[in-house]
Amino acid sequence: AQKVTQAQTEISVVEKEDVTLDCVYETRDTTYYLFWYKQPPSGELVFLIRRNSFDEQNEISGRYSWNFQKSTSSFNFTITASQVVDSAVYFCAPRMNRDDKIIFGKGTRLHILP
Amino acid sequence: AAGVIQSPRHLIKEKRETATLKCYPIPRHDTVYWYQQGPGQDPQFLISFYEKMQSDKGSIPDRFSAQQFSDYHSELNMSSLELGDSALYFCASSLLNTRGAAGELFFGEGSRLTVL
Numbered sequence: 001a002q003k004v005t006q007a008q009t010e011i012s013v014v015e016k017e018d019v020t021l022d023c024v025y026e027t028r029d030t031t032y033y034l035f036w037y038k039q040p041p042s043g044e045l046v047f048l049i050r051r052n053s054f055d056e057q058n059e060i061s062g063r064y065s066w067n068f069q070k071s072t073s074s075f076n077f078t079i080t081a082s083q084v085v086d087s088a089v090y091f092c093a094p095r096m097n098r099d100d101k102i103i104f105g106k107g108t109r110l111h112i113l114p
Numbered sequence: 115a116a117g118v119i120q121s122p123r124h125l126i127k128e129k130r131e132t133a134t135l136k137c138y139p140i141p142r143h144d145t146v147y148w149y150q151q152g153p154g155q156d157p158q159f160l161i162s163f164y165e166k167m168q169s170d171k172g173s174i175p176d177r178f179s180a181q182q183f184s185d186y187h188s189e190l191n192m193s194s195l196e197l198g199d200s201a202l203y204f205c206a207s208s209l210l211n212t213r214g215a216a217g218e219l220f221f222g223e224g225s226r227l228t229v230l
């Protein structure tokens with residue numbers, strides 16, 4: 001079974017700092033999909049980014065960027081110039097090719113301090 | 115753009131009562147998922163449906179059942195409610211381009227169930 005580890009339980013940074021959230025996953029599948037979701041205090045789950053295992057190109061989207069390293073099974077997510085509104089719980093969530101569901105990590109609670 | 119609609123948003127029940135949650139997926143999405151999130155916990159997968167057939171089952175109690183109807187909406191039925199069933203219940207939908215190809219899940223705002 002797949003497993004995902006978010007070692008950082010809680011992080012606090014001052015506004016405008018960059019912050020990286022770590023995610024390590026385990027899988028025996030060769031094709032899989034990785035997601036990051038954000039859950040703000042209001043409770044909804046918001047899709048942020050998706051990465052396919054067969055595409056290792058790292059990208060930047062606005063203030064978000066991600067670093068996918070298949071060799072180390074890591075899928076880290078970076079917020080540049082953090083803002084108070086970024087305060088939320090962030091979940092790393094892998095999805096294996098033959099499974100429909102996604103499995104959530106335990107989440108990292110991010111506090112952006114003004 | 116249309117999103118996943120869940121109802122009711124809040125529900126309060128007594129122990130041993132029954133509750134039904136409804137989910138209306140994004141139009142043309144073919145897969146519906148149910149997740150349960152306890153306080154301070156990560157969302158836990160309960161069950162999913164692909165084209166109205168159950169496609170996967172997770173840690174769903176036997177007291178719970180779900181189905182997807184011909185119009186693709188889904189209902190989660192919970193009976194003999196226990197205090198531990200108090201949680202946020204999410205429904206999500208996605209579109210599988212081909213069987214097994216993974217699109218992102220879009221989540222509804224959740225239904226908060228409180229069991230007293």
